[in-house]
Amino acid sequence: MTSNLVALAFDAHEPRELARFWAGLLGRETVDDPDGVFVLLPTRETEFRLEFAHSDEPKRQPNRMHLDLTSTSDDDQQAIVERALSLGARHIDVGQRPEEGHVVLADLEANEFCVIEPGNNFLTDTGVIGALASDGTPAVGYFWSEALAWPLVRDQAEETAIQSPQGGTKISWGGPPVAAKLGKNRLHLDIAPPAGADQHAEVERLVALGATRIDIGQGDVSWVVMADPDGNEFCVLTPR
Template sequence: MTSSLFALCIDATSPPRLARFWSAFLGRESADDPDGGGIVLPPADDTGFRIRFLPTDQPKTSQNRAHFDLTSTSPEGQRQTVARALELGARHTDVGQLPEEGHVVLADPEGNEFCVIEAGNNFLAGCGFIGALAGDGTQAVGYFWSKALGWPLVWDQDEETAIQSPHGGSKFTWGGPPLMPRSGRDRVRFDLAPPADGDLHAEVERLLALGATRLDTPGTGTVGVTLADPDGNEFRVLPPVAKSGGAASTRDLGSGA
């Protein structure tokens, strides 16, 4: 069996502040993250995914390779979403968007970019408020993540790709080359989790065979195994953890996508 997407991880110099923003904005409750020392927002249903805010002492210095595309059902709804984000601490930001484009580009309190998409976007119809995690990436990386997660390709044209969980929910999209330059560690990245009865070593070997590369070495003290996808984006495979009568770890909060 393939790994599931355990969480989307976002580094933050102040995880509580960033979690407060996204908790209020998305309408999700937050919880302490004992595994990572940060804060987690569990998914609202089985089409969602956890969002983990993990501590870092490195400030954000460049545009993220991945960002949320948030959907709107009407022009007034788009305006209300933008206004609510600004009230909670977001700001307008310029990533090269054109004046005639209908989406609004904002940044959260730590500068992580996200877009509020105009109403009438058929590609994101039915995907929920977080319509997509839109990434900068090659066709090869879209193929990799489709096989890694077992999610079907729902778009594959002109080197642009998109995948979506069989349960529905947010699409993950990659816009094709050229890739933006990388500056330091990716602040937005995936944590994967094998099934509770799975084998970490076997899953790592499967991902390596699909085109991943290993970034850490055994015995470094890192929880799980850190890999990079074919575009060099860091991600981590966590050890399988089964629920056991006591308090659940963050890997047992919610269902994941």
């Protein structure tokens, strides 16, 4: 039994507005969740949701994870950038070199993301969201490969990446050094065991792989909050 990736969850000061930004950029629809989370619906069964929940916590440092969006041509890359800017994004400098082909932007709440140049071999055949690109050690890549049963598609020079056997978005980690965390990550993964499975047993399996249970003040909720080997928070939802 392994869990499935259900969602990438954003903490947001204005979750509805941030959801509208990403819906407009990705060409998806939003729905209002009964818990007050605004969800972008996937367009394919192999995709995960984007979810946005209210948080008053300030953004203290660059996110450990960001989205890499793909493009099919120079004109398409420029169109994606222009659409993002029209929705409220802005250009930012994170130390990228002039010769690099990707464009680095920030959304309405300063979450970094990249629009990748066409012809990027690593993101070939991945979809609109080519990668969830992360800071992280090799250990965390190995952990998530086991946690999701996604094979490694990169494991060299301390860089790792995994991808579902069905294809789609990759999750990648750039290797050490990994900056110390200043509070809870603003982006985290939500995973869930399949219908009929046991949530407690899945939590224990993840602990055996190197995760830890943590308390971030979640109170009495149906999901279990955990941290991966690099200390990144994630949630194990009820089976579905």
